[in-house]
Amino acid sequence: MGDTYLKQYEDFINTYEKLYHIKSFEAMQEVLVLIQNILIAKYKIHITDLIMSIFTAIKYNYRSIHLYTFIVNEILASNPVSEANAVPLFAKVDTYNLHVNAYVNDLYEVEIDSDTFPDEDSVQYMILYDQIDKFKEYITQNSLDKVVLYVPSYPFFSPLETCAYFGAVNIFSFLHSSLNHEISEDCLELSFIGGNTDIINECMKSHKLNRGCLTYIVSSHNNAFLDYVFEHELFKPKDFDYDFIINSQNLKALLLMYNLEKNSIIPWCAAFQQSLDIIKSGDLDLTRLAWDDSSLLHYCAIYDNVGVCEYLLNNSKIDINSKDMEQNTPLHQAVTWDHKNIIELIWMNINR
Known part of the structure; x- marks a missing residue:
């Protein structure tokens, strides 16, 4: 059954994989069409979830921040967001060296902070685009001993770690083989963001896969290696942090987890609109709670999943007034996130 879902939602999965690995203006134009036709028109993805996932993509593909x-x-120009949704949506954009301009009629515009992207003459730019000849010339005149490099939302990287992150295989090989730079565990983890197989293989000679690797595999939509992880059962469902799956909208990770252990996706799968088909298929423990006592209905309220919410209220014995660890009910969450359809559904059933 899980393989059927993988096939059914292949267009959604492929669109996100292209979005997270975008490299050129031409590719961006193709992705924009896919976003409109597949994510928005076909799957009705909530605009705030979509934009949140694009902000997340910046963390794993900083080279393409302008795109x-x-x-x-x-x-945003075609899909205005309410002020209530804008507050949490833009709360952490400064993490990515971005700022937001607000205009009338719920219109917003995101801009890159000036002077934050590497200059073409900087060593970071050389690594970013794997300019090995320029890099070799640079180190003939400059020491790398005190060079630390910055990618937004991360701690400072060493030059070798930066190479791993950007997949700069030529400079990585030069630093490691010729200058004896040591491969850290962070190098291995970051290599799954860069996605260069040669760098990954070299790093795995020094370190074993860990949960940090798994997080970056999922979050960066490195789906080729994600398949490898599941085929070889390298991790168990409990090793996956579902917040990263949600934030990156990696539906493939959810479906592979479902294949391995059905109930492992309850209750957080309601963050995905596609979960309705899975939930309706039966053979799931719909009363299962998250670590913070959030229920399926809580996730419906947070992520505006009207379809699953309707199904739960009509076809199950879900506790409509259940409380999470912070004593929030699903109705509280729906009000907080200004999800009017969910508010109405819960209110109509509150005294059933």
Whole structure:
């Protein structure tokens, strides 16, 4: 059954994989069409979830930050967000060296902070684009001993770690083989973001896969290696942090977990609109709670999943007044996130 879902939602999965690995303006134009036709028109993805996931993409593909800001602004121009949704949506954009301009009629625009992207003459830019000849020339005149490099939302990287993150295989090989730079555990983890197989293999000679690797495999939509992880059962469902699956909208990870252990996706699967088909298929423990006591209905309220909410209220014995660890009910969450359809559904059933 899980393989059927993988096939059914292949267009959603492929669109996100292309979005997270975008490299050129031409590719961006293709992705914009896919976003509109597949994610928005076909799957009705909530605009705030979509934009949140694009902000997350910046963390794993910083090289293309200019393309991502263009995409976000195109989406915002056609899909205004309410002030209530804008507050949490833009709360952490400064993490990515971005700022937001607010205009009338719920219109917003995202801009990159000036002077934050590497200059073409900087060593970070050389690594970013794997300019090995320029890099070799640079180190003939400059020491790398005190060079630390910055990618937004991360701690400072060493030059070798930066190479792993950007997949700069030529400079990585030069630093490691010729200058004896040591491969850290962080190098291995970051290599799954860069996605260069040669760098990954070299790092795995020094360190074993860990949960940090798994997080980056999922979050960066490194789906080729994600398949490898599941085929070889390298991790168990409990090793997956579902918040990263949600934030990156990696539906493939959810479906592979479902294949391995059905109930492992309850209750957080309601963050995905596609979960309705899975939940309706039966053979799931719909009363299962998250670590913070959030229920399926809580996730419906947070992520505006009207379809699953309707199904739960009509076809199950879900506790409509259940409380999470902070004593929030699903209705509290729906009000907090200004999800009017969910509020109405819960209110109509509150005294059933």
